[in-house]
Amino acid sequence: MTQLRTRSVPLEQLARLIRRLDRRQKAALIRLVPELQTIRPDELVLPAGQNDLLAYFEAKMAALPKTRPLRDNDLFLGGLTVAEFFAAPEAEQARIWDIAHTEALQTLDDYEHPIRSDAVPAR
Amino acid sequence: MRCLLDKNVVRYILTGLHYGRLRSLTPLETSALLLWRAAEERGVTLFVSRYTFNVLQRLQPYPLAQIVLNAMPALSPTRYQPRWARRIRESSGLSREDAAMIALASFGSNDAGEILGVHWLATSDQPLLNGYRATLPTLERRFRAMTAQLSAPFCDAALPHLISPDALLMSWQM
Numbered sequence: 001m002t003q004l005r006t007r008s009v010p011l012e013q014l015a016r017l018i019r020r021l022d023r024r025q026k027a028a029l030i031r032l033v034p035e036l037q038t039i040r041p042d043e044l045v046l047p048a049g050q051n052d053l054l055a056y057f058e059a060k061m062a063a064l065p066k067t068r069p070l071r072d073n074d075l076f077l078g079g080l081t082v083a084e085f086f087a088a089p090e091a092e093q094a095r096i097w098d099i100a101h102t103e104a105l106q107t108l109d110d111y112e113h114p115i116r117s118d119a120v121p122a123r
Numbered sequence: 124m125r126c127l128l129d130k131n132v133v134r135y136i137l138t139g140l141h142y143g144r145l146r147s148l149t150p151l152e153t154s155a156l157l158l159w160r161a162a163e164e165r166g167v168t169l170f171v172s173r174y175t176f177n178v179l180q181r182l183q184p185y186p187l188a189q190i191v192l193n194a195m196p197a198l199s200p201t202r203y204q205p206r207w208a209r210r211i212r213e214s215s216g217l218s219r220e221d222a223a224m225i226a227l228a229s230f231g232s233n234d235a236g237e238i239l240g241v242h243w244l245a246t247s248d249q250p251l252l253n254g255y256r257a258t259l260p261t262l263e264r265r266f267r268a269m270t271a272q273l274s275a276p277f278c279d280a281a282l283p284h285l286i287s288p289d290a291l292l293m294s295w296q297m
Binding site for chain 2: 011012044046047050053054056057060061064067068069070074076077082086093094097098100101102104105107108111112113114115116117118119120121122123
């Protein structure tokens with residue numbers, strides 16, 4: 001898992017940097033890395049099974065009545081945008097996620113949910 | 124049957140769905156998504172904690188969060204959850220958040236208040252799994268002593284099985 005993470009996270013950080021470049025800088029980048037022009041996105045081969053698994057959940061997302069896709073500049077968690085959150089290293093994402101949960105836990109400190117006397121136990 | 128997902132499993136679901144078309148999923152993301160699909164195929168109800176539910180509600184405009192909120196009801200703390208969480212902390216030394224999750228798995232209920240607790244708490248947090256297993260005999264003893272004095276429905280509460288998504292998936296395949 002560590003190997004996969006260290007391979008993938010820098011790529012996402014790199015993408016974030018590239019998105020910040022203006023057109024002139026992007027043109028210069030293509031001149032520096034000319035093979036970028038010859039690569040098609042569908043060359044990204046995902047492991048067998050991953051496509052099926054994702055398709056299962058993408059069908060759920062497609063069936064949602066009123067949603068819009070995540071945009072990079074949308075605010076996500078911890079004051080970070082979507083792009084910033086998902087480009088952050090895994091440990092940082094976990095830290096932000098944990099802080100959000102700690103805050104949620106604190107706001108529910110005195111909360112007591114009502115329950116029926118004939119509630120079905122987990123036995 | 125009912126299963127509560129730990130916050131980290133939910134996070135792996137979100138990152139898996141976000142990154143899934145860009146790179147290979149990590150083993151933890153794959154397990155989290157496989158667990159969700161397998162649970163639906165087997166008719167197991169997955170829950171998120173009220174804490175995770177509240178975090179996801181902040182992300183509700185986004186499809187990633189919406190499909191989780193649509194599929195997984197919140198498990199909310201009932202009367203004896205805080206007391207049991209305190210006893211778990213005293214017995215195990217687990218963190219406040221971890222103790223709250225374990226206690227929620229025993230003393231949590233759905234919105235309608237029709238259920239008490241879940242059968243499994245699925246977590247990828249190895250220290251939590253180890254800490255729970257190491258103190259389970261003590262926890263079982265204290266849990267029996269506590270629930271014996273409670274009225275219905277709390278006297279029928281049960282301790283959850285803490286299990287990793289991979290192990291739970293394997294147990295379902297057997």
